[in-house]
Amino acid sequence: MTISLYDAVIPPMRQIVGSVQGVLAKGAKHCEAEGKSADALLSDCIHETMLPLTFQLDSVIHHSIGAIDGVRAGEFNAASGLKTHDYAGYQAALAETDERLKALSPDDVNALGGKDVIFRFREQAMPFTAEGFLFSFSKPNLYFHATTAYDILRMKGVPLGKRDYLGQIQLKTG
Template sequence: MFSYYQLSVPVYARALQQLAHLLDKGADFALSKKVSDETMLGLRLAPDMLPLVKQVQIACDNAKFCVARLSDTTAPKHDDNEKTFAELKKRIDETISFINSVPESAFANAAGKTIVLPFMPDKPMSAEFYLLSFLTPNFYFHLTTAYDLLRSNGVEIGKADYIGEV
C-alpha cells in the first residue's frame, strides 16, 4: 500500500523536474527563433484557456498546496509575476525544494483529513479523493497543457521529454 507521501512528494518532484526540462527546451527554441519569452509564455491553446505562464504557475501551486494540506505545513507564497523562462524555472526549483523538505512523518494523519479548498468551501473532500481524484488529475492537466503549448508551437519535444528517464 502506498502512503500519501509516496503518492505526492516524489511524484510531483519528478514531474516538475520534467516541466523544467520542457521549459529549457522552450527557452532554447525561443532564443534560436528570436522569439521573446513574453511571446512564448503568452501562448494559449484556445482563446479561453490560460497561457503557458499560468499553466506552469498552477502546476507548481497544485504540488505545493497538496503537500502542505496533507502534511499540515505552510506552502511558500509566490506572487505569480514570472515573466521569463528563468523566473518560471526558479519557481519550479523553489516548489521542488519545498515539497522535498516535508518529511514523510508529516503525512502521518493525512488519511483522516477532510480537505476544504478556499475557492470551493461548500465541497469538502476526503484526503483520498482530494489527492487521487481531484488534485493529481488537475496537476497533470496543467503539465500536459504546458507540454502541448510548447509542442504545438514548434518546440522539438516528445514523450520522453515529458516522462523523463525510465
C-alpha cells in the same frame, strides 16, 4: 506491498514538476536558437477559450506544493491572485517548488492521512479527506496543467517528445 500517502503523492508530483522544468528548459533553448524571447511564450494558449502558459505554470505549482500546503491548512482555494513571473522566474519558481517537495519527509506527509480538507471555489465548499483531495483533485489537475503547458510549447515549435513529458521515471533500484 503497502503504499504510503507519501509514496503515492510526492514522487509523482516531483516527477511532473521536474518534467515541466525540463520542458521549460527546452523552450528557452529553442527560443534562444530562434533569436526570440522566451517571455513571448507566456501569453500563448492552445485555444482561445483556454488560459495561457502563465496560468498553466501557476497551476502546476498550485496543485503540487500548494496542494500539500492546503492539506496542512485544511483548506485549499482556487488559484487566484498568483504572482506572475517572467519565463526565468517561472523556472526559478518551479525549482523552488521541487525543493520544497523534496524537503518533505515521509512521516510529515503520511501524518496528513485522513485529514479533512475543504476546497473553496467562489461560493462552493467541497469537503474531502486528504487522500480524496490529493488523488481525485490535485493530482489530476497537476497532470492536466503540465500537459497543457507541454502542448503550448510543442505547438510553438519547441522540439518535445513523450519522454520530455514523462520526466524522470521511477525505475527500480537495487
